[in-house]
Amino acid sequence: MALGFIKKVFSFGKKDDETAKPSEAAHSGPLSPLEGEMSAKPTEGGSPVVDVPVEAPAEVHDVDLSKEEAVERTEWDADLPDPAPAPGISEETAEEFAAEHTPAPEPAHVTDIDHEDAEALADWDAGVPEPEPEAPTPLSPLEGEMSAQPTEGGVPGDAAAEKPAEAAPESPVEPSPPHPTLRATFSPRGEEAGSTPALPKGFASAADRKVEPAAPAPQVKQSWFQRLKAGLFRTSSQLTQQISSLFTKRKLDDDTLEELEELLIRADLGVETAMRVTGALSAERYGRDVTGEDVSRIMAGEIEKVLAPVAKPLELDLNHKPHVILVVGVNGTGKTTTIGKLAAKLSGAGLKVMLAAGDTFRAAAIEQLKIWAGRTGSEFIGTQLGADAAGLAYDAYKKAIEKRSDVLIIDTAGRLQNKAELMAELEKIVRVLGKLDPDAPHTVLQTLDATTGQNALQQVEIFRNIAGVSGLVMTKLDGTARGGILVAIAAKHKLPVYFIGVGEGIDDLEPFEAKDFASAIAGIA
Numbered sequence: 333m334a335l336g337f338i339k340k341v342f343s344f345g346k347k348d349d350e351t352a353k354p355s356e357a358a359h360s361g362p363l364s365p366l367e368g369e370m371s372a373k374p375t376e377g378g379s380p381v382v383d384v385p386v387e388a389p390a391e392v393h394d395v396d397l398s399k400e401e402a403v404e405r406t407e408w409d410a411d412l413p414d415p416a417p418a419p420g421i422s423e424e425t426a427e428e429f430a431a432e433h434t435p436a437p438e439p440a441h442v443t444d445i446d447h448e449d450a451e452a453l454a455d456w457d458a459g460v461p462e463p464e465p466e467a468p469t470p471l472s473p474l475e476g477e478m479s480a481q482p483t484e485g486g487v488p489g490d491a492a493a494e495k496p497a498e499a500a501p502e503s504p505v506e507p508s509p510p511h512p513t514l515r516a517t518f519s520p521r522g523e524e525a526g527s528t529p530a531l532p533k534g535f536a537s538a539a540d541r542k543v544e545p546a547a548p549a550p551q552v553k554q555s556w557f558q559r560l561k562a563g564l565f566r567t568s569s570q571l572t573q574q575i576s577s578l579f580t581k582r583k584l585d586d587d588t589l590e591e592l593e594e595l596l597i598r599a600d601l602g603v604e605t606a607m608r609v610t611g612a613l614s615a616e617r618y619g620r621d622v623t624g625e626d627v628s629r630i631m632a633g634e635i636e637k638v639l640a641p642v643a644k645p646l647e648l649d650l651n652h653k654p655h656v657i658l659v660v661g662v663n664g665t666g667k668t669t670t671i672g673k674l675a676a677k678l679s680g681a682g683l684k685v686m687l688a689a690g691d692t693f694r695a696a697a698i699e700q701l702k703i704w705a706g707r708t709g710s711e712f713i714g715t716q717l718g719a720d721a722a723g724l725a726y727d728a729y730k731k732a733i734e735k736r737s738d739v740l741i742i743d744t745a746g747r748l749q750n751k752a753e754l755m756a757e758l759e760k761i762v763r764v765l766g767k768l769d770p771d772a773p774h775t776v777l778q779t780l781d782a783t784t785g786q787n788a789l790q791q792v793e794i795f796r797n798i799a800g801v802s803g804l805v806m807t808k809l810d811g812t813a814r815g816g817i818l819v820a821i822a823a824k825h826k827l828p829v830y831f832i833g834v835g836e837g838i839d840d841l842e843p844f845e846a847k848d849f850a851s852a853i854a855g856i857a
């Protein structure tokens with residue numbers, strides 16, 4: 333078979349590293365340069381935070397729709413009247429948006445010890461009375477904390493060991509031999525026992541105060557799973573608390589099974605999954621004592637079985653130049669933000685990305701996408717507020733072909749309030765894209781807001797019918813008690829779930845992993 337016929341598929345998501353084409357390989361790997369700079373984290377107030385000044389997109393194209401492609405456009409333009417052009421987006425709008433996204437000071441991580449902390453610690457040490465020589469006391473946890481902090485590559489207690497005379501109080505009693513464990517910890521550089529008496533844990537030498545403050549502990553970046561668990565904490569804690577109280581000192585019988593089923597349905601997991609869990613639990617432990625942990629373990633296993641078939645990477649067929657991703661979903665579900673996060677991943681992997689502002693209904697949506705284009709080094713194409721979204725999509729596609737972009741991502745409006753209009757608009761977008769390539773759009777991605785709970789199920793139903801959704805991204809899984817809805821959607825619609833969002837920052841989007849999600853929701857490690 334001729335090689336030219338083999339479709340080159342870029343599998344985007346969990347397996348992106350494995351499948352990136354060779355030319356991109358050099359750019360693949362962590363997105364750190366980009367992400368590092370642009371890392372945005374939610375503030376306490378929950379407002380988005382941007383770490384860097386907004387940059388201009390790689391290239392910005394404002395399309396004059398009336399001039400371009402008159403011939404092709406006449407057919408489909410006739411379908412919908414062009415809305416009257418509304419005024420353009422003012423500088424103020426852009427500034428307002430940027431101001432909203434200005435970084436707030438990041439709260440200090442509890443485990444971080446910076447220079448001031450080290451000084452405060454030293455002051456505190458100074459106020460601590462010297463230990464009474466004749467009254468050795470057992471170590472308390474507090475004393476443990478007050479001991480010298482380990483330095484990078486250093487050994488706690490180094491200074492104490494080097495200045496034994498200052499540290500060792502004169503004692504009328506015979507010093508007891510050091511505890512073997514403490515010797516192992518405090519005897520630096522393999523010095524012989526006895527030559528440098530080490531202070532036991534909980535004591536500090538005065539010399540400690542003179543040494544340079546300990547270097548700040550390296551920032552502990554939470555792993556993705558830790559962030560996911562933290563994000564789903566409300567969902568999981570609510571579930572596990574209810575399960576534990578249900579199964580306190582109770583044997584598993586029909587009543588408890590029924591109560592459990594109701595509880596799981598109330599937690600948005602859906603009837604099908606609830607029945608799976610109770611079925612599996614009953615098969616394993618009917619008539620026997622059951623603990624909350626038993627239920628959580630079985631629940632995690634059953635949820636994973638439901639999720640595994642839908643946890644798929646977003647496949648990009650790079651034979652298409654560009655691969656067109658149409659992003660649909662109800663207003664506020666996170667379309668624009670998700671597009672920005674996806675663009676960051678793709679451009680970080682060396683792909684040429686273009687973003688098209690097809691949500692021509694809201695000025696802020698256009699500006700927001702332009703800002704994301706700037707942040708991610710993507711090209712941007714937009715038009716006037718109120719202009720025909722299908723026209724913009726068509727022009728964007730042509731431009732992306734000319735520019736040999738790898739991926740074109742098109743934002744859309746999601747006004748469910750006027751379903752007929754929305755349907756007509758999305759259908760028209762799909763139709764005009766198909767004029768340039770019958771397979772386009774190659775991916776139709778729907779964003780779902782986890783916090784909307786059961787409503788999300790209906791949204792999938794609607795957009796599936798309107799736009800032929802081929803995969804999902806669930807956003808706002810951070811801090812919601814309704815994360816279970818993803819399980820119900822997976823069970824009902826069986827659509828691939830490519831990514832999940834757990835925050836507003838650029839790196840708060842990760843490939844969806846069934847096992848991680850199931851464990852996080854069941855509150856198990």
Ligand SMILES: Nc1nc2c(ncn2[C@@H]2O[C@H](COP(=O)(O)OP(=O)(O)OP(=O)(O)O)[C@@H](O)[C@H]2O)c(=O)[nH]1
Pocket residue numbers: 380661662663664665666667668669670691694697700744745746779807808809810832833834835836840
């Ligand atoms: N906490 C949290 N917020 C998110 C997440 N994704 C998006 N958001 C926020 O949700 C809000 C709406 O996101 P947008 O990206 O504007 O949503 P949209 O669907 O494009 O909305 P429209 O432009 O109105 O159609 C913004 O404040 C985002 O910062 C997420 O995963 N977690």
